[in-house]
Amino acid sequence: MAVEVRLPNILRPHAGGQATVSADGSTIGEVLKALVAEYPGMAGQLVTQTGEMHKFVNVYVNDDDVRYLDKLDTKVTDGDTVSILPAVAGGGV
Amino acid sequence: MAFYNNILELIGNTPMVDVSVLSPNPRVRIVAKLEGQNPGGSVKDRIALAMIEEAEKDGRLCEGKVLLEPSSGNTGIGMAMVCKVKGYRLRIVMPANVSPERRQLLEVWGVDQIIESPGNEGSNGAVRLARRLAAEDPELVFLYQYANPANPRAHYEGTGPEIWRDCPEVTHFVAGLGTSGTLMGVGHYLKDQNPAIKVWAIEPPSGEMVDGLRNLEDGYIPPIFEAQGGAELLDNKTIVGPRDSIEWTRRLRDVGVFAGISSGAVLAGAARCASRIDEGVIAVVLPDGGWKYLSTGAWTDDIDLVTERAKTTIYF
Numbered sequence: 001m002a003v004e005v006r007l008p009n010i011l012r013p014h015a016g017g018q019a020t021v022s023a024d025g026s027t028i029g030e031v032l033k034a035l036v037a038e039y040p041g042m043a044g045q046l047v048t049q050t051g052e053m054h055k056f057v058n059v060y061v062n063d064d065d066v067r068y069l070d071k072l073d074t075k076v077t078d079g080d081t082v083s084i085l086p087a088v089a090g091g092g093v
Numbered sequence: 094m095a096f097y098n099n100i101l102e103l104i105g106n107t108p109m110v111d112v113s114v115l116s117p118n119p120r121v122r123i124v125a126k127l128e129g130q131n132p133g134g135s136v137k138d139r140i141a142l143a144m145i146e147e148a149e150k151d152g153r154l155c156e157g158k159v160l161l162e163p164s165s166g167n168t169g170i171g172m173a174m175v176c177k178v179k180g181y182r183l184r185i186v187m188p189a190n191v192s193p194e195r196r197q198l199l200e201v202w203g204v205d206q207i208i209e210s211p212g213n214e215g216s217n218g219a220v221r222l223a224r225r226l227a228a229e230d231p232e233l234v235f236l237y238q239y240a241n242p243a244n245p246r247a248h249y250e251g252t253g254p255e256i257w258r259d260c261p262e263v264t265h266f267v268a269g270l271g272t273s274g275t276l277m278g279v280g281h282y283l284k285d286q287n288p289a290i291k292v293w294a295i296e297p298p299s300g301e302m303v304d305g306l307r308n309l310e311d312g313y314i315p316p317i318f319e320a321q322g323g324a325e326l327l328d329n330k331t332i333v334g335p336r337d338s339i340e341w342t343r344r345l346r347d348v349g350v351f352a353g354i355s356s357g358a359v360l361a362g363a364a365r366c367a368s369r370i371d372e373g374v375i376a377v378v379l380p381d382g383g384w385k386y387l388s389t390g391a392w393t394d395d396i397d398l399v400t401e402r403a404k405t406t407i408y409f
Contacts, residue, residue: 010309045309056312065330083332085298087312088217 001026003076005035006083014041023082028059029072031082046084047072056087101178104131104138105251109259109376115344115360120372123363124260125345126252129352129382133174134167134198136252136380140274141171143247144236145179154234159184159205161233163223165216165407166195167381168238168272173202184233186223188212191407194385215407216271217313239272240316248278256376257286264373267363269355270294270330275378277321284326294330295362297338297355331365333358335403339391342383346392353381354391354403 005023007015015021015038023038025031032046046054051072053059059066060083066074076082097103107130113122128136148154159182162172169185176183182205187195190212199207208226210218220239227235238244256263256279266283268275273294280292317323335354341364342357350356356379363377383392389406390399 054309055314056309060332063332065332067324068327068329083298085332086309087314088215 001078003031003080003082008085011042014039028066028074031076058085058087100132101142104142106255112348114348116367117364118367121367121370122374124376126256126378128378128380133171134381135171136378137167137171139247139251140238140244141168141175143243144241145175147243148234148236158234161223161227161235163219166191170198173199173204177202184208186210186219188215188219188407190405192386193388244272244274245278245317245321248275249282253279253282260376262374263290263376265291265366265375267293267359267366267375268378269359269380270296273315273318273323277317277323280326291328292326293362293366294327295333295359297358298332298334331362333361336400337361339399342391351383352379353383353386355380
């Protein structure tokens with residue numbers, strides 16, 4: 001399963017400056033693992049050593065935050081877009 | 094009541110209006126709470142008043158004190174109005190790239206000082222700078238909306254009960270995620286009344302705009318969100334981008350609701366929710382009116398142009 005992964009600015013240097021990369025996996029956990037295998041600079045930035053998602057990283061499948069789906073077990077299928085975004089302060093509208 | 098004793102009594106008790114004509118699912122109604130009807134023009138009047146009165150009660154705030162607050166706009170404007178009425182001085186830390194109307198309104202209310210934080214650091218930068226300034230000068234009264242329990246409490250005691258009173262058939266609650274005050278306060282209140290109610294958070298893709306973020310450890314989760322168990326409370330969190338936000342702001346206009354761009358984002362999220370459920374009633378909070386966004390051309394300019402502009406302006 002190949003999905004498109006959109007990277008935030010702060011992770012792009014680890015992927016040769018690319019904003020979007022392709023990664024294989026049938027779950028978010030597998031996709032993130034594939035990313036780190038391809039771009040070792042991302043090690044520890046996405047998933048902690050204890051296997052939890054990094055606190056300040058939000059991962060979305062087609063705009064939905066996977067923390068409210070099945071976290072790292074969230075399924076992805078061909079054609080899905082995975083977005084990684086840092087957790088930042090909202091506007092406080 | 095024939096008349097109110099002062100303008101602050103007009104905060105809250107905003108009307109709800111059925112906008113189901115915009116629902117993509119005929120079996121799902123959408124009912125919008127118009128927070129732009131507050132006297133200072135946004136939902137933030139509620140927390141501005143609640144935080145200030147709480148600080149008066151506990152003695153942190155008294156005559157002659159100066160307040161400091163990070164805000165991308167509405168909280169600052171609400172606090173400026175309350176401070177004007179109550180006679181306090183106020184300094185606002187605001188990102189440089191907010192719509193000009195927000196700065197103009199702060200000037201209307203006569204705040205002491207508007208301190209700019211770097212635009213490319215977004216609200217994170219404003220929060221960081223305000224925390225530093227507050228730490229450097231303990232004389233400043235720092236109410237800090239992102240961590241102040243009076244923020245979600247204003248919604249638990251005000252916004253939430255109003256929605257339950259006016260729309261007890263609610264099955265889903267959808268609102269924007271900023272400080273998380275609205276979602277935590279209303280979400281907890283509604284689930285306390287009916288645990289089956291689902292709560293959806295809508296957020297802008299702000300991480301993309303904030304290119305000043307240097308590493309992930311600069312990330313930020315509002316203390317309120319953690320203190321109130323946000324991760325357990327929310328049933329879904331979804332991103333709505335600038336283009337969808339503007340398109341839905343225009344659809345609201347088409348049914349006579351002149352609301353801000355974050356309201357468009359919330360409606361877009363509600364539409365997404367409506368298309369995924371079989372039936373139900375979605376209550377949404379529209380944080381402010383459209384007035385502060387006229388300069389963005391959101392309703393009148395070419396949509397591609399407005400979308401590009403929205404990517405560099407904080408509208409949420």
